[in-house]
Amino acid sequence: MNKKFWISNVLLEEGFIYDNKEVGGTKTGTYHLFIEDGKIIKIQKGDLPKDDNTILDAKGLLALPSFIEKHIHLDKGHFGGPWKASTSFHSVAQRIKEEEEFLPKFLPITRERAEKLLELITSNGVTHARVQCNVDPVVGLGNLERVIEALENYKDKLTYELVAFPQHGLLRSNSAPIMREAMRNGVNVVGGLDPATIDNDIEKSLHTMMDMAVEFNSDVDIHIHDGGKLGMYTINRLAQIVEEAKWQGRVNVSHAYCMGDSPLEEVKDLADRLASLNMSIATTVPIDLPAPPLPLLHQRGVKVYVVNDNINDHWSPFGTGDMLQKASRLAERFGFIDEYSLTRALGFATNGVTPLDEEGNQAWPKVGDDANIVFTEASCSAEAVARRTKKNAVMFKGKIVSGKL
Incomplete structure (x- = not known):
């Protein structure tokens, strides 16, 4: 052209x-x-x-x-290959066990499947993606190397940032050494996962993650699935560590189901704290789990992203790759039925950019x-x-x- x-x-x-x-x-x-x-x-x-x-x-x-996709997994996917549904879900730990068994066998097709997903999301209007990539002792940097190859093949269609994601637990799988190796090899975001229920040590897990972020001058993206008081305590503790490290504006919490099943006053207090630290929330707007109250978070100044997360992989058989569909689900889930509200819903998929203010x-x-x-x-x-x-x-x-x- x-x-x-x-x-x-x-x-x-x-x-x-x-x-x-x-x-x-x-x-x-x-x-x-x-x-x-x-x-x-x-x-x-x-x-x-x-x-x-x-x-x-x-x-x-x-x-x-x-559209801006702030949380997507390109590795470990069935999309682009023969149809395969997920097994019944029992726990995150069960899914991790499944991964440990199939990841090495999956490596030969990882790049190909990643490219199929990239074609899907770019054809649906995504021009920037935050890509979560497994970094673990099971495959080392194998997934990362293949996902980077796929992303480089699509660099004329989108920009990207990479998250070194310790899917098997930062402490549980002793992934810190391989995470540091990933950070020295082009990754620019430190990931984390459920410090309580996966790592079984909230303090050590959060501090290990944040120390790594400071060491590499990196942003942070932590996945917190834990609900209720446990999840709320974890995010509050993370916020305190973010403030101590002066890491304002550089930390995202993905999922945060706890904000959807906790007392409203507690959620308001946490939202105010996140806003004061410029911490963001990424959510798929789940319909089968408690969703963070996105209108409330937005009103109190928290940056919120709707995301695809995973698309037809061993975690879930669902997903369209369409960010417009995600904005629509947000609107439907939270009653954005009038003209003005629908125009605001678009901003959750575009990093806040809308045609009209x-x-x-x-x-x-x-x-x-x-x-x-x-x-x-x-x-x-x-x-x-x-x-x-x-x-x-x-x-x-x-x-x-x-x-x-």
Whole structure:
């Protein structure tokens, strides 16, 4: 594709339409975008300028900011191969035992399966992913090496960050040495897992993880499945350690089921603490487990991401790879049924970027933004979320990487 070109007849949101002081609709207009060197250089209405540049006709498709996937496992997947359902779930420890048995046999197809998942999520509009990758004594850096190969083969479709994830327990499997080796080999996020029920030592597990993050000047992504008082205590203790280490803005808690089955006042207090430390939450918005109260967390200033996590692997046979579907599930799960709320739901899948800000002012796209765009058959973002509309084309840094215009 040419480095300079026009995208004509693009539908962009312009503002809210009010009905009795409530948002009753979204006003849109047709625009032309000039793209140069992967960035949006001009945004204009009216007649398309007559110049020698190539023109791609969007034919009235709605432009949305591309999606950010903040938690996905590319290794250990059945997707892309023969159908295989998961075995009955009994415990996280049981799943870990299963992994220890099949991971070495899986290595020859790990890169191929990772690429199938990358094709799935990029075709659905993801242009950045935080990738969780097993680092453990069972396969060493085997998974990591193969996932990096897959990601490098897709670097023209998305950017990524890598989490060294001690799936078998940081302490339980003595994974700290191999984790440090991973951090010296291009990984940029330290992972953690259930310090109480998997590592059986909250203090040592959290401190080992945080010490490693400080050593490598790395962000942290810890998976906490434990519910109730145990999970709440673990996150509170983590928050204290984050504050002591001055690691504000660099720690994410994935899952946090405990925030969905604990007293509301306790959840509010924890949410305020997370917000003060700029700690984020990533959730699949589960329907079979307690989901963190995302509207409450968002209202109290906690950064929240909806994520896919795993897609048809030995943990779960489900998953679509579609971030728009995840935003839609959030909206459905928490009663986001009005026009305004549906427009806000989109932001949970785009790192907070929405076409209109909370007051209805145009917020995206702006001149100078990367040309990372999803073109969809919708009249507005609210419709796109509610109806999970078709994505006709995905653009990454000014290049069509899926579909066509």
